[in-house]
Amino acid sequence: MINEVKTKGRSYTVPLITITLLFFMWGFITCMNDILIPYLKQLFSLTFFESMLVQFCFFGAYFIGSLIYFLISTTSGDPIDKVGYKKGILFGIFLAALGCVLFYPAASLVSYPLFLGALFILGLGFTVLQITANAYVSLLGPEDSASSRLNMT
Template identity: 45%
Template structure:
């Protein structure tokens, strides 16, 4: 268990940690924008474009336990800084990915971002609960998590419209273009992600520096005679936890599938343009995070 902090004010620390909820909600809610965008930029089919989600959630699956072990060993602040560095690096890598027009490069950058988000989500949720009196822990975490919803509105409504051009060529239009014209179109489509993700990456790295120089409470786990591995295996023995994992698997799967192909459904089934579809995506009452 963790030691709650008592008798101290950690208002600035709480503001910093709460900002993480907004940042990871923000980038998660750009994924449904990237799927139709990269589909056009690389002439992908639906399966290939869905690899955007695969890159993100495979990273969560791979990094979840290592993130927890690293923070148990080196502390939550170190985990947050590692997460922010990975998040910032992955975002900046969108620039060379767009320059080289390599879809695999984009997927690699998304994987790195998601590795960073795994650290942030592992640390931030329990961290918020101990940044103040135990009796107000529920209010603090509810307040912090509300910034996920704010990010779910801001990302598609404002940044999504900057990324999506609203232009989609038919098969006939593509065939009528010369190779140079088609390459110029694809390059312009891919390039629209560079500025938003580069700016995001720089902001995240600045936040990492702020975390590094900010004095935060030292939160450690009390082992109470158990090793980390024994405690983990003991936790998995709970039937409620196992069913909770199953429920979370199907819940997130359904949530992500709907959000990821929402714009495609709007443009092809409802005849809506991409930018109008992002408005409806931003109005959905649950964040993709």
């Protein structure tokens, strides 16, 4: 039986399980990049450099997204404080879903640049999720066990 995480009489078990499943989902999709590379390499007759752009676009989005978030935070305040965790997580899910949906036209049009763009948007969505969900998990229970919750998720 799962011990309920409670703070001030509120149970955070359901939100914690939901966020943990969300972490699993984006971890699974991230691992799919490695599986995608050989198929794209064969389909588009890519060089090694071109095939590594898959990883570069996806993980480059983490850098670009984090940099944009940092610049916005320093100039006009933390966006999560303004919109809230729920809207931040939903925005991240929407961006990631948009990136996933863009795989369909990329496959239909057989367009490598569109695949790279879809991966970049997917990576941006995961960046927003990472920034928002990590902070949210740390708030779902006592402060002294926040690092344990982050490790578990």
